[in-house]
Amino acid sequence: MSGHTADIPFEADREVPGLIVKFGDYPLHHGGVGAIRTLGRLGVPMYAITEDRRTPAAASRYLRRAFVWPTTGAENHARLVEGLVRIGRHIGRPTVLVPTDEEAAVLIAEHQDALRDHFLFPPVDPDLPGRLASKQGLHELCLEHGIPSPATVSPRSYEEIEEFAEKASFPVVAKNREAFVRRRRPAVNGTTRIASREGLLGLARDWGARPGVVLQEYLPREEAEDWIVHAYFDAHATPLALFTGVKVRSWPPHAGMTACAYIVDNPELADLVTRFVKQIGFSGIVDLDLRFDRRDSRYKLLDFNPRMGAQFRLFENDRAVDVVRAMHLDLTGRAVPKGDQLTGRRYVVENIDLPALLAYRRSRYTTPHAPRRASGTELAWLAGDDPLPFLTMTARLVGPGVKHLYRLWRTSRRAAH
Template identity: 30%
Template sequence: MASRRPACVIGDLNLVRCLARVGVPVTLASWRAEHTNGLSRHCAARLRLPDPTHDPEGAVATLLAHALGCASRPVLFYTGDPDLLLVSRARHRLARAYDFVIAEGALVEALVDKVRFHALAERLGLPTPPTLPLPPGSDRAAAIAAWAHYPCVLKPACRRIGWEGSPLLRAYGRPAKVIGIADPAEWRPLLPHVAAHREPLLLQAAIPGDETRIVSYHAYFTVAGEAVAEFTGRKVRTFPREWGHSTCVEITDHRDLRALGRAIATRLGLRGVVKLDFKEHPLTGQRFLLEVNPRFNLWHWPAAVAGVNLPALVYRDLTGAAMPAPRPLRRGVRWLSFLDDLNAFRDYRRSGDLTLPAWLASLARCRAWEGFAWDDPLPAAVAFGRFVLRTGRRLLQRKAPPLPIRDAMATPR
């Protein structure tokens, strides 16, 4: 690559390694204190950010100060929702020092907030499941009593605020992105906590089928609205098994899904990288749109291994380098987060759907790993050592809880 301008990545090793494949010098910026990602040999430097949710001004000031110290103008990348919102809301100030591509500000806000997204989807006629917003202060009990779509899920409008560790999620009894409700009787122990929850909630009809029926469309749209590159994917395993975080995913190449995703992204007017999640109905095959994420994510690493490196294409576009000829996509490349997938395996084995030999065989198929690479083992080795120490302490205390959902190298899903 002719241009060697530096990149600043607010995120994780999945994105760093995409850029390292094409020789881009990367500074890894993180606000997570325990991350071992900065130990990667692919990180030219590390930058500690204030938490963008609680101190956005401090995070912006730190990023601007970093850019001033760079020999040439850096390119900015972002991963999780807090990072996306930070860059979007400070886009004009950050654009004085960085090059980056991002969706329009009002659209970003609407996509991150599920209540706003529901209103946008209804206005545009997007194929979303039946949905009911439950704003704070409303009579949620009455709204739930009138709800007729079962099974269903209860979601936070914004996952980053007031969800993890909330009394409502504790009453549900297990960590999850959403709360699953099979029938009206299951509301009984939850209703007081639903009524007391201070943040907006969303009730949505659950599409039948397990999480392997969740498929996704990924693309990079230039500022002119051109889809430079695309790929599709599917979930293989999640933890928890129902409505959990991805622990193993697979790159696919479905033409009809690409066409559907491209049409919806164009209707939304998206620019930059996009990810659209759908769930396929097992009987009708209809695809329902679940969410839209206009940010970089874990899928870009296995896709880069498969031959479609979206972050590298963004970098080329923003630095004025010529775009390479399209490469054929290798279908079937898998990404896996080992500790998370170990939890998933235990879950699937209890239900009789996965044996130890089958799980070990699936590990052998993976070509991209969360945090680990054979040519860059130190971050994973240190994270695993920390995990062993934490687990040992808990066993000594006779608590022995389940393995954590996220280790020190957590990645936005």
């Protein structure tokens, strides 16, 4: 395993803590554990917001304190800001914020003035993270700046859906228009493939008078490859760390969280993302999903997450820099060492990759750009220097966790006909 203190050729500012900020009830989040470990191994004091004291994050040896704060993500912003400020006062010194979801990233951007006295975070246009997290807002930005993306419509009524259904080529994909509705009353559960006009109209009857969805062109997986980009951009929208990789498996299959991925060099994709981020002026960590459409040889941007991605620990360069370390170094006034990404490195999320592997074998789908052999493997949960999060995850997975995985799989199978 890379990234241990003896392997790190730079020093972080150990006087500046980090705080993992998450809103919503998803205790089995490997990304938060990864962020606690990656900064904790540098000697950075780490804190985290957790649902309870029995989450994997709370069990990490690198966590100084878990602030137990159950939230849904749908709370009033004033209440969330007040709670963050209270935590900042308790820590008692400027602290780098590491958001793990869109709710946290947007809240921090929109309330920078209220949080600045207690926390460090990249400066960004207050409205930009919200636009990027919105499927409609992202599509509009892609059109404005000439970035390929799936054809997208945002119907405002059932009548508009009927008009769309008369002309559309099926299948199509339905997604919630705004990222945050998954915490409230989502119209659809994640990415939903709809096979026919009748299927669309049947689903749409439950979406209400003002459907909160976008309908997108379906990019067939048989003619596509799923790519991911993780990067950290400074206050001038310059990439201080940028990585490209290919997603091999996800759960639910083909439409969910990364279960297995590899670092793969892709200069064309790196240039595309660098240009787009410079054009929109974003600063901070990004996690992007793109699909390469072999029918027209273009990379089409599906998701722009303006925060740390759960699988960020896949990506590291030969100077032991990942995007979370890059942000902490930059915000504390230290240089971010340049280096080459560790091409061929593999990332596996233990609790979801086995069911994903079985599903992908049945479908006989393979990713052409995936290396035949990994140059090294980073596990999401298991770490020799920090074993308790893995054990805690395993204990919580039994029973309710298995049922949750099954529900995700069933949701992914419910294509409307």
